[in-house]
Amino acid sequence: MSSTQIILSAETLNIQSCISWIMSPESGGIDVFIGTVRNATKGKTVLKLDFEAYEPMAISEMQKIAKQAFAQWPVQKVLIHHRTGELQIGEVPVIIAVSAAHRDAAFDACRYIIDTLKQTVPIWKKEAFEDGDVWVAAHP
Amino acid sequence: MKINVLAFGVTKEIFGSGLVSLELTNDATIYNLKYALEQQYPRLKQLASYMVAVNNEYALPGDTIHERDEIAIIPPVSGG
Numbered sequence: 001m002s003s004t005q006i007i008l009s010a011e012t013l014n015i016q017s018c019i020s021w022i023m024s025p026e027s028g029g030i031d032v033f034i035g036t037v038r039n040a041t042k043g044k045t046v047l048k049l050d051f052e053a054y055e056p057m058a059i060s061e062m063q064k065i066a067k068q069a070f071a072q073w074p075v076q077k078v079l080i081h082h083r084t085g086e087l088q089i090g091e092v093p094v095i096i097a098v099s100a101a102h103r104d105a106a107f108d109a110c111r112y113i114i115d116t117l118k119q120t121v122p123i124w125k126k127e128a129f130e131d132g133d134v135w136v137a138a139h140p
Numbered sequence: 141m142k143i144n145v146l147a148f149g150v151t152k153e154i155f156g157s158g159l160v161s162l163e164l165t166n167d168a169t170i171y172n173l174k175y176a177l178e179q180q181y182p183r184l185k186q187l188a189s190y191m192v193a194v195n196n197e198y199a200l201p202g203d204t205i206h207e208r209d210e211i212a213i214i215p216p217v218s219g220g
């Protein structure tokens with residue numbers, strides 16, 4: 001489906017190429033969410049993150065989310081790019097981009113996509129601290 | 141029947157491997173699988189939660205497992 005682009009990649013994500021792909025003459029608004037690696041969690045210095053994915057299922061769950069966004073809002077294109085592997089502070093693990101005729105649909109769908117991705121897509125991140133590594137959300 | 145179970149993230153560390161094999165009865169359910177795994181790897185019970193995926197779809201506790209299914213343990217996800 002040319003209106004959806006989903007990529008799971010071990011290479012650096014390219015923000016400009018995502019924006020180029022999502023732009024079209026029919027669109028009146030584009031909403032882009034860029035996730036970046038933050039240097040601290042709960043006041044503790046983070047050195048880097050490591051992302052692991054169950055790749056075939058991660059792709060199929062991201063496809064489901066995109067499909068649901070099309071079902072729920074009048075959006076034109078949906079792009080979801082997610083990284084795997086080791087990321088340094090400031091690097092980009094995720095880019096969501098949505099285009100629509102009007103901004104409300106683009107904003108709402110983009111928010112839905114990132115929120116749902118964080119709940120359902122089988123991707124895991126490990127935070128590296130000075131005193132060891134922790135799989136995020138694994139333990140209560 | 142013998143089944144293979146894929147593991148990721150923290151569960152890969154708990155299992156000590158990304159793939160473990162397990163012997164289950166032929167009509168085993170997800171619930172039976174979780175019970176068997178927890179006997180063998182008690183640290184699973186310390187997780188906030190975990191799901192099981194069968195053939196790339198989240199499964200329910202009562203779902204039956206078949207010999208050639210692709211089974212994966214899904215600890216709490218944290219993408220994005």
